[in-house]
Amino acid sequence: MATRVTKPVRPVPKAPEGKKARKIAATEPVSPKKRPGRTVKPTSPERVAAILDALRKTYPGVVCALNHRNAWELTVATILSAQCTDVRVNLVTPELFRIYPTPQAMAKASLPELEDLIRTTGFFRNKAKSISGAAKLVVSEYGGEIPQTMEEMLRIPGVARKTANVVLGSWFAIASGVVVDTHVLRLSRRLELTKETTPEKVEKDLEKIIPKDRWIDFSHELIHHGRQICIARKPRCADCTLETICNSIEKTWSSH
Template sequence: MAKKQSQSAKTSGYIGSLDDKKKHARTIARGLAKLFPEPECALIHDSPFQLLVATILSAQCTDERVNATTPTLFKKYPTAAKLAASKQADVEKIVYPLGFFRAKATNIRKMAQALTDEYAGEVPRTLKELVALPGVGRKTANVVLGTAFGIPSGVVVDTHVKRICNIFGLTASKNPEIIERDLIEVLPKKEWIAFSHRVILHGRATCVARKPRCTECALLKICPRIGLKPLKE
């Protein structure tokens, strides 16, 4: 008798049993690990606090633009207490190039105030505490816990992960929460942190959004290329 599949497994794009999906996911993870053996977070930071701020600022913005802006921000406000005591207009001026500057300035200032008031300026190490902070969602919390503390609280789903994991057949959803559930189900927990970093690097290097360079891809033989046009003979 075939094994019963969970609801999230049924939505995955890769055809087969849950065991087949897990095997496929691990094959993809191993392939990515060969390409990017030591992946690093693209957001430049020197502390968990800086990473938390940078991740909040990266919403609907490129990492490159964030990295060009945060040195000025962190030099003026190196700690949560300093940022909490800042003036809204001053922070808005610094983060203006990142888009949605008023909301982002408000969020990081309120977040810094909460850190100062509730955690003595230190970044908490649980998902529950992090998502309770102003401007912090599950994705941001996963980034901080995984990158800053090595805690695999979940799988980070950004635009690269969303797009490429559909191509890999690891999910059939466009919803980040469902995608994360699908990935958590088929990936070993030890892969959760590095996997997202590697997918993001792969998306920038080869599996680019406008035109994936499939014929140049080292993962071509193991990638089902779901949703892409057939390669020409």
């Protein structure tokens, strides 16, 4: 009698679990509009509140990352931070403010002296002109004190809405607007809080949906999130506390 040979059973591969499974799923992109979680309007008050809540819990007590001791120093540091990291600015400002501790002192500095001190922040010639002009105007028009209105701040050389919002918000606790830097712009679009592409228009959109008492902290929280997690090239979605709310097409990993 012939012996029946039992066909060896091929082990069934285990379905990937956890992060691995979700990473694999994420390789087949699904339009954000078709994702199952996509039932509410991206700018609905409930969704915006959920984003604000998650950000506050993730970054409690967050503050401006530029070192400063007064409104003048914060103004100068913010001007220097254009196209430059806050870490780099924080390396430059101690020596700058040691040599020129007040607007009066900086107003008397020559441009080459200022350029030398701020060279490593990039665009140093324009920035030197801006901080020199800012010092002169603050001394001549505002008695050496940074003013506390948007209108007056915008008269200072080198100060646009972003810098004015940073100083008014972080130093004077005046919610004059939402700071829109490169991180806030990128994240606001990824979180579908705006479709705009210019800082001015993004700011307007955000101010319509973010409660005014959250304008100041919201900017800081988004800037921190943009630096640490929702980075420009490959957002770290697997580590993101907003992941379940986020439907961005740029996600690198998705749970839904």
